[in-house]
Amino acid sequence: MVVEARHLSIDYRIGREWVSAILDVTLKLEPRRIHGLVGESGSGKTTLALALMRYLPPNARISGGSIWLGDQELTHLSEADMQRVWGRRIALVPQNPLEALNPTMTIAAQMTELTRLHLGLSAEQARQQALDDLKRVNIADGEQVLRRYPHQLSGGMQQRVMIAAALSTQPDLLILDEPTTALDVTTQAVILDLIRERVRSENTAVLFVSHNLGVIAQLCDTVTVLYGGEVMETAPVERLFARPVHPYTVGLLQSIPKPDAESEARLMTIEGVAPSLAHRTSACVFADRCRAAVERCHAEKPPLEAVDDVHQARCWRWPEVQSGQVALTPPIATAPADPPQRDTPVLQVRQLQKHFVEGGLFDRLTGRASRVRAVEDVSLHVNQRSTVGVVGESGSGKTTLARAIVALDPADQGEIALLGQPISLTLRQRSAETLGRLRLVFQNPNEALNPHHTVGQAIGRTLQLLDKRRGRQTDIRKRVAEMLQAVGLAPEYADRYPSQLSGGEKQRVAIARAFAADPDLIIADEPTSALDVSVQAVIVNLLKDLRNQTGVSYLVISHDLELVVYMADWIAVMYLGEIVEQGTAADVYGIPSHPYTEALISAVPVPDPTVKGGVIRLHGDVPSPRSKPSGCPFHTRCPRFIGSICVEQVPPVRVSANGHQIRCHYTLDELAALQTADRKDAL
Amino acid sequence: MIAFIVRRLLLLIVTLLVTSALIFSLTQLLPGDVARLILGREATPERVAAFNRQYGLDLPPLEQYTRWLGNFIRGDWGRSFAAGNAAVRPIVLERLNNSLLLAGVTLAISVPVAIFLGVIAALRAGTWLDGLISVATLSVVGLPEFVTGLVLINVFALGLGWFEATALIRPGYTLGQWVRVLGLPALTASFVLIGYITRLTRAGTLEELNKPYVRTAILKGLPRRIVIVRHVLRNALLPTITVIAISIGWLIGGMVVIESIYNYPGVGGELVRAVEQKNLPMLQAITMIVVLAFALANLTADVLYTLLNPRIRFR
Numbered sequence A: 001m002v003v004e005a006r007h008l009s010i011d012y013r014i015g016r017e018w019v020s021a022i023l024d025v026t027l028k029l030e031p032r033r034i035h036g037l038v039g040e041s042g043s044g045k046t047t048l049a050l051a052l053m054r055y056l057p058p059n060a061r062i063s064g065g066s067i068w069l070g071d072q073e074l075t076h077l078s079e080a081d082m083q084r085v086w087g088r089r090i091a092l093v094p095q096n097p098l099e100a101l102n103p104t105m106t107i108a109a110q111m112t113e114l115t116r117l118h119l120g121l122s123a124e125q126a127r128q129q130a131l132d133d134l135k136r137v138n139i140a141d142g143e144q145v146l147r148r149y150p151h152q153l154s155g156g157m158q159q160r161v162m163i164a165a166a167l168s169t170q171p172d173l174l175i176l177d178e179p180t181t182a183l184d185v186t187t188q189a190v191i192l193d194l195i196r197e198r199v200r201s202e203n204t205a206v207l208f209v210s211h212n213l214g215v216i217a218q219l220c221d222t223v224t225v226l227y228g229g230e231v232m233e234t235a236p237v238e239r240l241f242a243r244p245v246h247p248y249t250v251g252l253l254q255s256i257p258k259p260d261a262e263s264e265a266r267l268m269t270i271e272g273v274a275p276s277l278a279h280r281t282s283a284c285v286f287a288d289r290c291r292a293a294v295e296r297c298h299a300e301k302p303p304l305e306a307v308d309d310v311h312q313a314r315c316w317r318w319p320e321v322q323s324g325q326v327a328l329t330p331p332i333a334t335a336p337a338d339p340p341q342r343d344t345p346v347l348q349v350r351q352l353q354k355h356f357v358e359g360g361l362f363d364r365l366t367g368r369a370s371r372v373r374a375v376e377d378v379s380l381h382v383n384q385r386s387t388v389g390v391v392g393e394s395g396s397g398k399t400t401l402a403r404a405i406v407a408l409d410p411a412d413q414g415e416i417a418l419l420g421q422p423i424s425l426t427l428r429q430r431s432a433e434t435l436g437r438l439r440l441v442f443q444n445p446n447e448a449l450n451p452h453h454t455v456g457q458a459i460g461r462t463l464q465l466l467d468k469r470r471g472r473q474t475d476i477r478k479r480v481a482e483m484l485q486a487v488g489l490a491p492e493y494a495d496r497y498p499s500q501l502s503g504g505e506k507q508r509v510a511i512a513r514a515f516a517a518d519p520d521l522i523i524a525d526e527p528t529s530a531l532d533v534s535v536q537a538v539i540v541n542l543l544k545d546l547r548n549q550t551g552v553s554y555l556v557i558s559h560d561l562e563l564v565v566y567m568a569d570w571i572a573v574m575y576l577g578e579i580v581e582q583g584t585a586a587d588v589y590g591i592p593s594h595p596y597t598e599a600l601i602s603a604v605p606v607p608d609p610t611v612k613g614g615v616i617r618l619h620g621d622v623p624s625p626r627s628k629p630s631g632c633p634f635h636t637r638c639p640r641f642i643g644s645i646c647v648e649q650v651p652p653v654r655v656s657a658n659g660h661q662i663r664c665h666y667t668l669d670e671l672a673a674l675q676t677a678d679r680k681d682a683l
Numbered sequence B: 001m002i003a004f005i006v007r008r009l010l011l012l013i014v015t016l017l018v019t020s021a022l023i024f025s026l027t028q029l030l031p032g033d034v035a036r037l038i039l040g041r042e043a044t045p046e047r048v049a050a051f052n053r054q055y056g057l058d059l060p061p062l063e064q065y066t067r068w069l070g071n072f073i074r075g076d077w078g079r080s081f082a083a084g085n086a087a088v089r090p091i092v093l094e095r096l097n098n099s100l101l102l103a104g105v106t107l108a109i110s111v112p113v114a115i116f117l118g119v120i121a122a123l124r125a126g127t128w129l130d131g132l133i134s135v136a137t138l139s140v141v142g143l144p145e146f147v148t149g150l151v152l153i154n155v156f157a158l159g160l161g162w163f164e165a166t167a168l169i170r171p172g173y174t175l176g177q178w179v180r181v182l183g184l185p186a187l188t189a190s191f192v193l194i195g196y197i198t199r200l201t202r203a204g205t206l207e208e209l210n211k212p213y214v215r216t217a218i219l220k221g222l223p224r225r226i227v228i229v230r231h232v233l234r235n236a237l238l239p240t241i242t243v244i245a246i247s248i249g250w251l252i253g254g255m256v257v258i259e260s261i262y263n264y265p266g267v268g269g270e271l272v273r274a275v276e277q278k279n280l281p282m283l284q285a286i287t288m289i290v291v292l293a294f295a296l297a298n299l300t301a302d303v304l305y306t307l308l309n310p311r312i313r314f315r
């Protein structure tokens, strides 16, 4: 059955005014097809997805258009009528499965209430069907899972349960709202496979909402790009990624860091911030940020025009973009960097170890406390002017490592040296000088910035401390303005409070503050993961420029392999608290690589529909660092598992001539041979 | 779970031991000579000595304590200093009985009303009904018990004559007589509790209503009533249930004001009297009971919370 939104508009009431959130959106969803809805935060994609279910917050209304489920129109149905549609004919799989499941009900109760309600099954039948449904999402021990409470399942398992439940009534439309965003990339790969395979075998139309262009490219058949609540472009997926005609789509695609890009190239950025919808003018909604904007764009809103019968775009200049007459790439302006100085280390970490003891006093006395081995035997060098990336999934210990280096959670054992000088593991014994030379930029700038201090105060204070250390006096106000300028913010920002800034602006302020201390090394813990991709590009470019200007070094911690490969010249891959591989970006990304790295690369969805993603999948969950597997910590999930040797013996570190290290029982040559052979097979 | 309860019970025993020692040393510090106070200024030295010997007050403090503790555990709670020298235990147990009765009735009145009001207020958040409930419960919380007590007495006892103004309890009461006696004290205590519990329930329910799992439940197509009853309430009432359990301690040991307004023979009133009379055996026994009540109430709260919350039960 075809599901359609025709000219749908949604308004929000803010104060006394109605503000348009979604304007004139038309979508057509067909059975067995996956339609992607892409947009950044504030684009209205989730509002639109929920509006298709006629589920709106109390201060919102549908102000125009219609929603068709086959030949039934939904916008006029009563709540009681909608209750026969919800869960039965349209089902939702939301973003965060743990929050979307009721914490105090068993999985069985939550799955069976749906089928009992809509299909009229008895308790026994419903349970039987739940088992079947779980089997279809590759959960073999359904009995076990049914008895569990949500928090007892891993994230991937929770999301499978959500999908199984959503499909249990064979709905006409399945809406997946960022279903893998909360998951690790290896788990995401497994869930995406599952969605692909299950959807094709059902007679269901799918709307897949995501901000992740890689996921969209690998999964969807057709794509709609949403911006400011309006459709910018709609096309089949290959067309959209290969020949986009809307400047926003073009910008979005070019702002993704690609691992094969020249490491010194800049990312395309979309300057400015998402539009405030409070004043929807008659201009093109993208005009303020568009590189191709002309006078007409500010005066008249372009219509959604057909490029051909499958492709539509809302832009006055799409024909020119299509024919290549408008140049949308920014000039490459970055100064050529001095090459990293391999032999002058800024930071040396040797055999760092951090264990946590869990449990209260009572547990400790009775010996029941468990020891979490968060970081073990980590050795790492950061050279001058270089960027070292640490990648790992949740539970890999990468954040613990960062916090141990800056001594927020001091390490138990090991050595840290800054510029060749050993420094203390604990914060209190570090000198002010050391603290200034080693700065941390947090993942979430909201936590890092004091809401009661203006931007000027935050940066100024760091500058004053620096002056005190250096025994001098400078014009703080002037230097704050310089710092702001360096991160691309106007001097007026000095008087603003963090609450008046966007996420990207806050992160720029946090970076400016870190640089204000004139550091030698900046440790950035997931510096962009709270930001949209177009804003991420701005921050990544900024970090690169600042490095070239000041000669600072970075240690970038991230879950995003692509980003790290793009930013860093040296990469360390962590699994369960250990570095399993490290080497130059090219070495780590190439052959040979550690079986875990190989799986990680294989799991990353490539933002190009013509490139088939990797096929290596990791099954099972990441073991808890509380009960770390013996021998090689990866042996429980390793696709290249050799045998008992992996279980019984800690693998040696294999080192190549240029310092590429892999911790595995296979030698580098053996790994290279295996991986080359597999790659040939795949072609 | 069992390990948890055993652990908490062990902790409870430690708490009781510590409190008993504390109470004991405090009673040692009470100003004035107990014997003279009880016997009067004109008592002869011989009578004072005899009194001290009778109650063991001439022994060294540590020995007094261990002896008292041993006796207390064995069930011999001593004899009252007050006139009649009655045994302490039957008196305390009778008071405890009365207090438990009052606590039970109070809970039976206040809990259903408060939860109902709180849930309605949350479901209708922002409407006039919510406002009305908020204002009413807030003002009830704000009023001191003696004010509500006096108003209730004037209206229902002296005015309408539905209830007794003073709560004299005699054996062999019929149900109707019990209601007339217990009604006003229970109502007054309920007012305090309803105020708290309603606000807590409202806050808890509102918080849960905004959680994503509620949206999941609604978008399953479940009728709203089922969404509320099956999904929301259990989570929303978790904090409420804990507070109710904890309040049992207050209902037993802390209702001094209400008991004195109505002359209700409960534990709280007796405690005050024991202090006034420097009636040490009575004071010690009652304090132990009150501490026990508070500790058990807390334990119940924790056990309930754990039982109802699978996130803690299956960690």
Ligand code: SF4
Residues within 6 Å of the ligand: A246, A247, A248, A284, A285, A286, A287, A288, A290, A291, A292, A293, A294, A297, A302, A314, A315, A316, A317, A318
């Ligand atoms: S209409 Fe103008 S401003 Fe809008 S996207 Fe096209 S070129 Fe840019």
Ligand code: SF4
Residues within 6 Å of the ligand: A595, A596, A632, A633, A634, A635, A636, A638, A639, A640, A641, A642, A643, A646, A651, A663, A664, A665, A666
């Ligand atoms: S040592 Fe064994 S289990 Fe570990 S990565 Fe190598 S092959 Fe896999």
